[in-house]
Amino acid sequence: MSSNEPYPGTQAVLRALTLLKTFTDEKPELNLIELAQAVDLNKTTAYRLLTALESEGLITRASESDAYRLGPEAIALGGRAVRANNLHKVCRPELERLAAQTKETATIEVLSDAQSLTLDEISGSYVVGVSRYIGTRWPLHATSTGKILLAYLPPVALDALLVAPLTAYTPHTITSLTALRQELATVCEQGYAIGNEELEIGFISVGAPIRDHNGAVVAAIGVGGSSARLREEIVFELIDPVKSAARRISEQLGYRELIEK
Amino acid sequence: MSSNEPYPGTQAVLRALTLLKTFTDEKPELNLIELAQAVDLNKTTAYRLLTALESEGLITRASESDAYRLGPEAIALGGRAVRANNLHKVCRPELERLAAQTKETATIEVLSDAQSLTLDEISGSYVVGVSRYIGTRWPLHATSTGKILLAYLPPVALDALLVAPLTAYTPHTITSLTALRQELATVCEQGYAIGNEELEIGFISVGAPIRDHNGAVVAAIGVGGSSARLREEIVFELIDPVKSAARRISEQLGYRELIEK
C-alpha cells in the first residue's frame, strides 16, 4: 500500500480528526460554517461529524453563541497521553529539580511532526502560571531544545527536515541552512545548545540531549527564562545543571556513557 | 430525536473515539486484540480505525512491541483544549445558573498575591447592584472561598501564607492559626467552606473547590448574601448547588473524579 494514500474505509474518521485539528490557539472557537469551509466539507457532513465529537465530549459549545470549541474529553485524553509516555515519568523529578535549582522554567521536548513538542513543563519560581505550554509545538531551528533534537539526527532524517526557508522569528533567528548546519555541528561537539532570543526577543534558554539505552537522542531537556535575568554569565551557569539533568535521565533510560575518547 | 440514540451516520467516528477512550492510566498500552475485545469490535474494523488514528498521530505504536498507545497529537490536542477552556469561559454559565438557582450572588475566585481575587461575579436577584467586586481582593482567612483556596494548598505553600497576625474583621473572624488550621482540615474533609459573617457582619457565603485536569485546586466558586435571608437551615441548602457547580466546572476543565472508594 502506498504510504500516504488514505487507508480505505476510514474517510469519516479522518474527516472527524481533521475537524479536531482545525481548532488552534489563534482560533479556539469556530462555528459550523467556518469549520465546514476550513476542512472543505459539506455543511451537513461537518455537522454530523461534530455532533458525534460533541456527544463524546471531544468538543463542546459555548452556551450562548453556538460556537464549537475543544471539550473536556480532549483535555482528559491529552493528560492520559502525557502520562502514558514513560519519558514523562522519568523526567518529572529531574524537571522539578532543575526548575527549583535554577528558578527558571524547565521543559522536556520531543520531535513531533517536524516540530518540537513540549511534553512537560515546570515553571520556575518567577512565574505564577502553571504549564502553559504543554502540548505546544515549536520550530526546531529557533529553540535550544529544537536545535538539540536536530543536531543528533541521522543525516538522512536531518536532510528531510532542513528545508528552506527558515522562518525568522527575531533578528537573531538562524535563517541560513549552512549557518544552521554549522551551529548544529557545534551543538553536537559541546553537548548543549543555547537559544539566544531566536524565537522571541527576551527569552533565552539552554538545552541538552536525552538518550535512550541505544544511545539515540529521544528528547531534549531545557531551561529558560527572561533575558533580563539571564545575562551572559548567568546563562553559562545553566549549562552544567541542564547537562547533568540530561545525563541522569539518560542513565535512567538505560544509557551508559562510553568511557573512551 | 431521542437524546441518547446515536446520531445516524456516525458509527465509525463513535467507534474510533471509543477506541481512544480505551487507553487509561492503568492500561496505557494495548494491542489490537485487547482493543477489539474491549470495545467489542471486529478485529479488522478495530485495525482499520486504529490505522486512521495512527495516521493522524493520535496514537502511536511502541517501536519494539507493536502495542498501541496514545500519541503526540493527543498531547497537542489536549494542550489546545486546556488553553481554549479558560476558567472565565467555563465558569460563566455555571455562575449564572448558580445565581439564578439560589437568587444569591455567585463569584469565582483565584489565589493571587496571598489574597483571594474575584475573577467574575453574577448578582442574585436579591441584590440591586451588578458585579461590583470583579477584580477585588479579599483576605484568605475570612471568606468561604479564601478558606477553600487555602485548604487544598500543598503544606509548604500553606505555611508561607499562614502567618500571624490574622486580622479580625468581625467578632466571628478566625484569628488563631491553630483554629484556622483546624477549620481548613474540616473544609477539606467536607469539600465545602462556610463564611459566617467572618469578613463583614450580615454577610454569609458558601464556597467549593474547582479542580483542573491534574486534580489541582485552581479556583473557588462561592455564593453568598445577607444573613437576614440566609438563616442556618437556608445556608445548608446552598451547599449542594455550590458543590455541584464546582464539580461540573471541574469536569469541563478535564478533571475526572476517581471512581474507586
Added chain:
DNA sequence: TAATATATTTCATATTATGAAATGACGTTT
C-alpha cells in the same frame, strides 16, 4: 519443524455515510 499468536490484506456485500434541499430558530432590517 510445526504450532501458536498476532498483525495485515483481500474482497464481496449492504450498511452506513453522504450532501442537496427543506425546515427551523433567531435576530436584524425595512
Added chain:
DNA sequence: AAACGTCATTTCATAATATGAAATATATTA
C-alpha cells in the same frame, strides 16, 4: 409587523464507503 438574512438542524434518496469473514503474512514459541 412583515420580510430578510444567517446559521443550525432535519429529512431522505442514493451510492459510496465501512464492514467483517476469511486468507495471508510475520514473528515467537514449543
